Amino acid sequence: MKFFIDTANLEQIREAYDLGVLDGVTTNPSLMAKEGIKGVQNQHDHYIKICEIVNGDVSAEVIATDYEGMIREGEVLAGLNPHIVVKVPCIADGIKAIKFFSEKGIRTNCTLVFSIGQALLAAKAGATYVSPFVGRLDDICEDGVGLVADIVRMYHFYDYKTQVLAASIRNTKHIVECLEAGADVATCPLSAIKGLLDHPLTDAGLKKFLEDYKKVNG
Numbered sequence: 001m002k003f004f005i006d007t008a009n010l011e012q013i014r015e016a017y018d019l020g021v022l023d024g025v026t027t028n029p030s031l032m033a034k035e036g037i038k039g040v041q042n043q044h045d046h047y048i049k050i051c052e053i054v055n056g057d058v059s060a061e062v063i064a065t066d067y068e069g070m071i072r073e074g075e076v077l078a079g080l081n082p083h084i085v086v087k088v089p090c091i092a093d094g095i096k097a098i099k100f101f102s103e104k105g106i107r108t109n110c111t112l113v114f115s116i117g118q119a120l121l122a123a124k125a126g127a128t129y130v131s132p133f134v135g136r137l138d139d140i141c142e143d144g145v146g147l148v149a150d151i152v153r154m155y156h157f158y159d160y161k162t163q164v165l166a167a168s169i170r171n172t173k174h175i176v177e178c179l180e181a182g183a184d185v186a187t188c189p190l191s192a193i194k195g196l197l198d199h200p201l202t203d204a205g206l207k208k209f210l211e212d213y214k215k216v217n218g
Helices: 010-019 029-034 040-053 067-078 092-104 116-125 134-139 144-158 172-181 190-195 200-217
Strands: 002-006 024-026 057-061 084-089 108-113 129-132 163-166 185-188
Touching (some): 010 040, 067 084, 067 092, 108 116, 116 129, 116 144, 144 163, 172 185, 172 190
Parallel strands (some): 084 108, 129 163
């Protein structure tokens, strides 16, 4: 399973990259706003900075919700850097845009997916990635990881090439569950990725090793 970091924070992206496990980045307007990045040109410049750090796919989201607007924005975003994947919402015009981009060789990430039907339409339109939102489904007492598993099974059965990118990951447990469900990618906060390192027996074992070393070597 590939790891993407879900942020627009350059320091966190560099830290994840330096850890040696980072495969890509996902961003959205909310994450850009969180970093105080205002204005279209500044956002485009920021995407380029991200692409200069990461040797992998970087999802950049369109703001338009109409077909023509998505096409205009998506073509500009795709032209910023070869790493850019155009992130498109799972609405009717979004599916149409994904089909257009697919025919033009522009890679896409169909976002805000909450049902297997939406995932089916995205795959049929030629999406490179589909992003089911795990945490947001859990928030309304639905099974986010279960949806990931259902999409994975459907894609395997019908041999769709679209990759399942588990999004809205809230914690380390979500990562492990999405791994078990067969997700191709998990996009996570840095804290969730680093949380995979934590185990009390590792801490206790390292402490014991160091104590024993000091006994022998002073």
